[in-house]
Amino acid sequence: MNGNVQQVYELLKQVTDPEIPVLSLEDLGVIRDIDVNDSEIIVTISPTYSGCPAMEVMEQDIVDVLKKEGHRVGLPSNIRVETQLSPAWTTDWITEKGKKALFEYGIMPPSKSGEILCPQCESKQVELISQFGSTACKALYRCTDCLEPFDYFKCH
Amino acid sequence: MQDYVQNLADNTLILGQRLAEWCGLGPFLEEDLALTNTCLDIIGQAKMLLEFAAELKEGNETADDLAFMRDQHEFKNVILVEQPNGDYSQTMLRQYFMDVYHVHLYQALSTSTNQKLAGIAAKSLKEVVYHLERSELWIKRMALGTDESFQRVQASLDKLWHYHHELFEETESLTELVKQGIAADPNVLKQLWLKDVNALLASTPLEIPQKGWKATGGRKGHHSEYLGLMLCEMQFLQRAYPNSEW
Numbered sequence: 545m546n547g548n549v550q551q552v553y554e555l556l557k558q559v560t561d562p563e564i565p566v567l568s569l570e571d572l573g574v575i576r577d578i579d580v581n582d583s584e585i586i587v588t589i590s591p592t593y594s595g596c597p598a599m600e601v602m603e604q605d606i607v608d609v610l611k612k613e614g615h616r617v618g619l620p621s622n623i624r625v626e627t628q629l630s631p632a633w634t635t636d637w638i639t640e641k642g643k644k645a646l647f648e649y650g651i652m653p654p655s656k657s658g659e660i661l662c663p664q665c666e667s668k669q670v671e672l673i674s675q676f677g678s679t680a681c682k683a684l685y686r687c688t689d690c691l692e693p694f695d696y697f698k699c700h
Numbered sequence: 701m702q703d704y705v706q707n708l709a710d711n712t713l714i715l716g717q718r719l720a721e722w723c724g725l726g727p728f729l730e731e732d733l734a735l736t737n738t739c740l741d742i743i744g745q746a747k748m749l750l751e752f753a754a755e756l757k758e759g760n761e762t763a764d765d766l767a768f769m770r771d772q773h774e775f776k777n778v779i780l781v782e783q784p785n786g787d788y789s790q791t792m793l794r795q796y797f798m799d800v801y802h803v804h805l806y807q808a809l810s811t812s813t814n815q816k817l818a819g820i821a822a823k824s825l826k827e828v829v830y831h832l833e834r835s836e837l838w839i840k841r842m843a844l845g846t847d848e849s850f851q852r853v854q855a856s857l858d859k860l861w862h863y864h865h866e867l868f869e870e871t872e873s874l875t876e877l878v879k880q881g882i883a884a885d886p887n888v889l890k891q892l893w894l895k896d897v898n899a900l901l902a903s904t905p906l907e908i909p910q911k912g913w914k915a916t917g918g919r920k921g922h923h924s925e926y927l928g929l930m931l932c933e934m935q936f937l938q939r940a941y942p943n944s945e946w
């Protein structure tokens with residue numbers, strides 16, 4: 545990574561998912577490429593779900609952060625955000641740090657083994673309430689031990 | 701090619717718009733959320749496909765222009781997706797038919813020789829697989845539920861069955877695209893679709909109507925009366941206040 549690209553990467557750590565503020569773009573694993581030339585910064589990201597309204601907000605936030613902070617470190621002020629469909633984004637790209645942050649925030653992170661724990665009391669005694677939670681990426685569960693409902697970030 | 705992508709785009713756009721009508725009216729809260737999230741995925745797919753359709757037109761039209769500024773006869777969707785929501789059994793049966801179709805369609809298109817189409821399909825496939833799990837469960841639940849739920853889903857089957865044929869219509873230009881490895885073969889899709897649907901129906905007392913007719917025309921722009929009414933509502937804002945944004 546050259547110096548400019550590294551600087552953009554650092555700045556982008558400020559951009560978080562508006563619906564899950566504990567997850568940064570980096571945690572979500574959506575940043576595919578950063579290109580900085582003399583006149584512009586091009587950030588390429590993978591959309592999570594095709595209809596996810598958070599994506600548009602994140603694209604705008606990328607532009608805002610780089611415009612606002614970029615000039616201080618001498619980066620160009622023209623920002624372009626491109627989306628790349630393939631390979632399709634997968635929850636495997638969520639970082640370990642991101643998964644930990646989700647659990648602490650009260651959302652069970654994607655579980656490849658299929659084992660779903662209650663983020664409140666870590667009980668394995670849970671039941672599915674609905675295949676979709678508050679957003680398309682989550683399902684709604686309930687812990688039958690502490691009785692708290694919680695979101696599960698589905699494997700995708 | 702443009703025609704093919706426009707058909708796929710319009711199928712998702714019109715289906716998505718129909719599902720959006722349920723927003724806030726679902727039978728219970730969790731189901732309301734689930735159906736509107738399904739709707740959001742499908743509208744997202746429509747957006748990707750419409751952007752591609754606009755690109756293929758090589759004019760100045762954007763995806764939004766294609767959604768909001770075309771008239772009824774310019775829409776290429778199958779007539780099934782514009783059918784009214786009816787009761788929940790009708791909505792879910794229409795959804796089930798389209799989910800099975802989309803799963804096989806996107807599976808086939810994910811290896812299309814057209815990179816763009818392959819990318820959209822691979823992305824969308826992950827979403828529709830999940831939709832299918834839900835709609836399949838609903839059909840079973842209603843078919844094996846009470847007398848009334850069975851009667852209702854049977855009535856919806858009697859009504860909607862005749863519309864599925866249109867999903868698998870062949871045209872000369874489509875055959876050409878299939879040869880080039882761009883489009884999915886409608887005959888293969890039909891076999892896969894029938895296999896899945898028959899298997900599900902066989903696990904319930906539901907019966908396919910013996911006699912009937914075949915819906916046709918949507919892909920040429922000949923629609924049922926329902927599409928125009930839907931477009932009036934969907935397009936009103938952009939027609940009355942062109943280029944307005946929020």
Ligand SMILES: [Zn+2]
Nearest residue numbers: 662665687690
């Ligand atoms: Zn618990």
